[in-house]
Amino acid sequence: MSHRNARLTVHGRRILVERVLAGRPVAHVAAEMGISRPTAHKWVRRWRAEGDAGLLDRSSRPRTTPHRTPAVTEDEVCRLRTERKLGPARIGPILGLPASTVHRILVRHGLNRLAWLDRPTGEPVRRYERARPGELVHVDIKKLGNIPDGGGWRTVGRAAGEAHRQATTDARKSSKPVIGYSFVHSAVDDHSRLAYSEVLPDERQHTAAGFWQRANAFFTAHGITVQRVLTDNGSCYKARLFTRTLAATGITHKKIRPYRPQTNGKVERFNRTLLDEWAYQRPYHSNDERTRALADFLHTYNHHRSHTALGGHPPISRVNNPAGQYT
Template identity: 70%
Template sequence: MSHRNARLTVHGRRLLVERVRSGRPVAHVAAEMGISRPTAHKWLRRWRQHGEAGLLDRSSRPHRTPHRTPAAAEARVCHLRQQRKLGPARIGPILGIPASTVHRILVRHGLNRLTWMDRPTGTVIRRYERDHPGELVHIDVKKLGRIPDGGGHKVHGRQAGRPIRGMGFDYVHSAVDDHSRLAYSEIHPDEKVATCAGFLTRAAAFFQRQGITHIERVLTDNAWAYRKGLAWKAALADLSAVGTLTRAYRPQTNGKVERFNRTLLDEWAYQRPYASNTERAEALEPFLHTYNYHRCHTALAGQPPITRVNNPTRQYT
């Protein structure tokens, strides 16, 4: 494999082949390039056998691994990991396998991180991402208790005699574009059909202003407003969009907006103590601006969502 002191890079190998093809002796070309004759002949032989592809670096992985852990033992390691959520230090003594070997097995099967598995079933979560902005939009509602004037228990403590029962709830409606992670949220007093339908219309207008001109599909959970609401279906028809429901009790399917809800709580709703419900509501718009235009996203190689809206064909690795 190439390294910073390598005598031959891919460009150098091409130069070697060109000089030899021009009729010069291999030994002379090798001496000029500071390599041995066997090395020069090796790359010439690969070029004759495979053409341009033969000049690229090959994987250092061996063709055979006679001492690899038997498949039956690997299956037992995976079973313990998925059923009991044990780590290498626990699985190793049970099966009589070194913990380092157990870790390599888990990496090989994509089980080395518990966050990559569905915790109840142990199955590996299949990540997906749509090809372009607007192809799929996730929508969900997060219910938050209202804050009394003067602040709640986060300001005064739970024993300060400030009961918050009867304050009611705010319903934060959120829409997240599957490809770009661009997000839009509104606070409403309920999650009725008319409210959800109006939110969808305004969310589509917001996405259009950002450059997402058409929403093809909308993914929601199985709330009554999304399943039976006539106003919701009419809003979908106005956008020429198709409504899709998640499987019952499978929030992972709607995972992008579920993850956004968690960010919403950490970086807005619970980010600091608020003195009133109005103060918290007023902080939502600045948070959304930061999230869409400035906050880095690990799935976008550290770029904010608006970057992917403007460059939908760019590869993020």
Template identity: 55%
Template structure:
């Protein structure tokens, strides 16, 4: 493209070409007059002969063909995964076998916003303030296990507010009346909450999780015992466990269990959920890809889908922080056992 100090603007090129073609100047004389090379003078003269004054503008430098260009079908698959699954460029690239930068260019070309600029539920544009993220990771599986509890409202038979709207779906803030029966909101039973207990390995992101009925110390301790047994069965020796400062984790029963296995107990800083960030990130994935991935007709339907989600997360789902590998790929001798 021409710039302000260019010797040959489109108008200057036309003057040069007319001197050669219309007035019969030799190429060398025209080149000296307009202070360009003979090759340049010949180029503009030839274009003028072939196409007239309209050919004096700049041409695109884009090649006529690109054998290695991503196919249109592949581009549609990239955009489709962003829209339907809300995946980032790294995860889409791992799934389709493309380069991450290629996927990013495709998303940019089609005007796809960054996921951090959109609402997780609706996909509507919401520009969020960017935060600087500092990553850390233990060297081996079992060095640190993140433990947490996620509370989700149960779904009544026939579907909740995601099926019928919030006016009819009701709330789960007060599940039962004084007589023990489920409280009704707008004529629909209020079923309370399900408590998902998680144990996430820091190094591999491998997760053991159960859907339980409460977060009492007995329930949390029994879950931790089963989690430790599961990690042992896959060859992971637990060294440390990190929890928040919940009452169930500060109970003597929970501490005795860890002491019995020789496990060091670490707590997160108060009001700093980022300290337990890996299990918090799993909670977000769980909501996006299982709990709220589609409108369920009942709680039993959602619970039935949980084992498949957990297996996919551990053995099939590529993790961007693991460079496209699944959590099971980082656990020795595990990936080939549960394919």
């Protein structure tokens, strides 16, 4: 339909034309179908001039816009946006334009959100997506501080938190207890966003290689054959062991350009979701409790959580297996 209140679909317009061609008065047919006589005459006239193609919806955009802002002015608005990162309220006074006009210009050129621009260069961010699952899998590691048994100071207060740290570990550095870190290894499919994660004790090459073998088995179980893996330039990924582990199953290893984490952006964004919806979602009273909660988060993320990049559907909806068989 042209809009949500339109009375007739293309099928309804065909019925209108058929009734008029059968010899019935246009006014009678219009009353039956709940539309005005001018509207009925319009569809009959279009059908006689163009056939069935005349019954399709048309754009309501005007053929000409004589009062549109000159192209030179629009170019200057875009230049101020990309070079100086100014908003409509700042650009308007500089060019003598209302802020609302500047905003419409930025929307028209896809520059209305700074998140869509690469901050250093001001160029629009180029987004890509592989055509099918398995063409590319993003892999990365997120470092998290461990939680002492009984809870950290954010959960139980500083005094109790310090006592829990003292009781949890014998490791000391300058007489202070060292709780250490956990390393969340994650793999995210580029097309479907299907994700697999594990909490592991380090980020060494043997740990990373073992993680990938289990992650690959996870994707295989979901009917996904991985062709390429993209990682950053961490030491565990630069090691020959990791590349050989991929090559053993016919997988190509790709590394991002140094200092360009945006290239691995899908797993970087997943790491942020991990923090918001799992690691920091609620207070945990031990590291084991937080680790156990990861499985529930991953199931929710893959099978139930709506993903804006997937039209509000969960990642499993883009995998070959039907979503209905998962609970």
